[in-house]
Amino acid sequence: MSRINLAHRSLLARTGDWIRRHDRPIRRLQWLVIVLYAVLVIVPVLLPLPDDTAHLWSNLTLAAQFVFWGIWWPFVLLSMVLLGRVWCGVLCPEGTLSEIASKYGRGRAIPHWMRWRGWPFMAFALTTVYGQMVSLYQYPKAVMLVLGGSTVAAIAVGLVYGREKRVWCKYLCPVNGVFSLLARLSPLHYRVNEDAWRASYTHGEHGHRVIPVNCAPLVPLRGMQGGADCHMCGRCSGHREAITLSARSASDEVVRLGEAKANPWDSALILYGLCGIAIGAFHWSASPWFIALKQTAAGWLIDHNIMWPLDTQAPWFLLTHYAAQNDVFSWLDGAMIVSYILATALVYGTALWLLLAGAARTLGRWRIARFHHLVQALIPVAGCGVFLGLSATTLSLLRAEHLWLGWAPYVRWSMLAGANLWSAWLAWGISGRHSVSAVRRGSAMLWVTAALLVVDSAWWLMFYLW
Ligand code: SF4
Structure with missing residues (x-):
């Protein structure tokens, strides 16, 4: 990116660039979240269920219940509205694991059945109803089964389909549909400037090398409009000097x-x-x-x-x-x-x-x-x-x-x-x-x-x- 353009980029655009340049600390953060998530899912299953005298601050099972259902989920939902799908692209343990698995997996093409547009609704409906049948919000074994099962499925899909992609997140994740809806309200998104994109071909002819972007959730970058499918990972920030993290009206999308x-x-x-x-x-x-x-x-x-x-x-x-x-x-x-x-x-x-x-x-x-x-x-x-x-x-x-x-x-x-x-x-x-x-x-x-x-x-x- 030329110096002149860099100087004129807004604070938001530079924030997007900063996220793109700091993929190593982000990767470390993702591993930290994976470890925390694993502890909260697995350890409570090994402990006795809390009795009436247990407290949030002294009982890991209660603490995990509070963190998952009291803080994590409500505020992940809120973050979708405020920041778009940053949670998905930067922090989500399932997305991270699925992408890593797909790096070393079989790299098969995405099958037709997986592209069915009804999955977000069906996956959300089935998970919600099943969660109530097994009292998901109360018991660690149910959490292990539903959240752990979903994580295993995310890894399995990664191992079979796509290459360094998040096929699970795009097509089958039970909350993908909800996140996609809420992210449409976000005042932040990665905006594609079509003129700049077109001009970048001319620059390319003059020797500027365009580094390809791996968009893990398979968003077609040039035609991207809105933030419903974008995981806000920042990898495409500055791509062809045409994509920038930008503000917009919360009603725009x-x-x-x-x-x-x-x-x-x-x-x-x-x-x-x-x-x-x-x-x-x-x-x-x-x-x-x-x-x-x-x-x-x-x-x-x-x-x-x-x-x-x-x-x-x-x-x-x-x-x-x-x-x-x-x-x-x-x-x-x-x-x-x-x-x-x-x-x-x-x-x-x-x-x-x-x-x-x-x-x-x-x-x-x-x-x-x-x-x-x-x-x-x-x-x-x-x-x-x-x-x-x-x-x-x-x-x-x-x-x-x-x-x-x-x-x-x-x-x-x-x-x-x-x-x-x-x-x-x-x-x-x-x-x-x-x-x-x-x-x-x-x-x-x-x-x-x-x-x-x-x-x-x-x-x-x-x-x-x-
Ligand atoms: S379009 Fe893809 S690469 Fe760009 S920020 Fe969104 S998820 Fe990341």
């Missing part, structure tokens, strides 16, 4: 690029995944309706002398089974949990689908692309919901330590209010790309407001009514 990028699986993940399955997973253990339904079902089974569903002999890797903790699921419990989560997804997802379809229709003749575009306006409120649901675990662990949490409801409702406003702002921007009529846009906003209230009702039930 959703409003400006959303229609071209819209696809049904993203909408399914937002409506039926984040606003459906995830809400069901957070709800069932707090819901009095769940208990009432379960009691009714159990009564019916007993009346009809069908006793096997009340049996509690399922293994721990199928249904929660910790007799010493008095925490054992029957087949009925398992079936009720899965049904409750799926029913919640169906009710919330379909209600939101209908309301946003109403908004899309209000803006003009029915077009499915417009509907999918509008659905993306719900990303802030959907992401905020998952953050709040996960942080409920954080708060219950802190509550058990008798810490004062009087501030929590204010923070929670403020975050939700902010996310609602953000979603409404996005919806207003999106509606402006589909209609110039203020009346149509205003009417569409009524449908969108109703959809936001539907999402809010889930958190009102969980944090207020129940």
